[in-house]
Amino acid sequence: MLPEEVAKRIPDGFQVIGDIAVISLPPELHEFRHLVAGAIISRHRNVRIVAAREQIPRGDLRVANLEVILGVDSTTTLYREYGFCYRLDVEVTFFSARLASERRRVWMQVRSGEEVLVPFAGVGPFAIPPASRGALVTAIEKNPLACGFLRENVSLNRVVARVFVHEGDVEEVLPEISAEFDRAIVPAPYGHDQALFSILPMVKEGGAIHFYTFKKASQVPAIQNEYEGVGLEVYAIRRCGYVGPGVARYAFDMVKRRR
Numbered sequence: 001m002l003p004e005e006v007a008k009r010i011p012d013g014f015q016v017i018g019d020i021a022v023i024s025l026p027p028e029l030h031e032f033r034h035l036v037a038g039a040i041i042s043r044h045r046n047v048r049i050v051a052a053r054e055q056i057p058r059g060d061l062r063v064a065n066l067e068v069i070l071g072v073d074s075t076t077t078l079y080r081e082y083g084f085c086y087r088l089d090v091e092v093t094f095f096s097a098r099l100a101s102e103r104r105r106v107w108m109q110v111r112s113g114e115e116v117l118v119p120f121a122g123v124g125p126f127a128i129p130p131a132s133r134g135a136l137v138t139a140i141e142k143n144p145l146a147c148g149f150l151r152e153n154v155s156l157n158r159v160v161a162r163v164f165v166h167e168g169d170v171e172e173v174l175p176e177i178s179a180e181f182d183r184a185i186v187p188a189p190y191g192h193d194q195a196l197f198s199i200l201p202m203v204k205e206g207g208a209i210h211f212y213t214f215k216k217a218s219q220v221p222a223i224q225n226e227y228e229g230v231g232l233e234v235y236a237i238r239r240c241g242y243v244g245p246g247v248a249r250y251a252f253d254m255v256k257r258r259r
Helices: 027-043 097-107 128-132 144-156 170-176 195-202 217-229
Strands: 015-017 020-023 049-053 066-070 076-081 084-089 115-118 136-141 163-167 181-186 203-216 232-244 247-256
Touching: 015 097, 020 027, 027 049, 027 066, 076 097, 084 128, 084 144, 097 128, 097 232, 115 128, 128 136, 128 144, 136 144, 136 170, 144 163, 170 195, 181 195, 195 203, 203 217, 203 232, 217 232, 217 247
Parallel strands: 020 049, 115 136, 115 181, 136 163, 181 203
Antiparallel strands: 015 020, 049 066, 076 084, 203 247, 232 247
């Protein structure tokens, strides 16, 4: 139904979060969004709503501009991932289904009895699985709506006794926490790289840090040198998908060196 030159510029895929399909279209294809949405719904019976949003959520609350293209019901949905379930509203909270395998890779490294810090916790996908493995998790989230879903999901996944939720800005909440952590999982939003240096003193020597940042490939070596210069050993770097032209989300797996 689309002109051939337009069809070639349609993205290869889209996310399905619960029963909501989320697409990211370049501005020049905006006028064709209803045709694209109609094609998705006609081929996927599990999809109730098709919405378009920006690729990189910006701002402290990590809420991207979202437009519901087809479907008039609520944008709240229930998403299932590796045996866990999360209620969320795609319009007012951040969530990426594309990070499912990456989240699993990290939480499978968590051991029972660890104390784990998860700033920028969102609705809980990085915080809840470690708790289910026997860790004690401190989760911080600034967005009050996301924090509400986080508390609900902690209950829904039966880890209330193992997840301690703090609502507020990471920089303001951290000084109120006296614990030292065996591991920090830090899905930092775009432009919040400084959070690593605030969290670093709270991680035990020999503790692990999984830090996410948005960078071009050419920037990665300099970032690695910077992290190693503040006492971290980088043992793995993973690219977790592109979020814009030449810009990708990178995961740095690190250990805090012993003095």
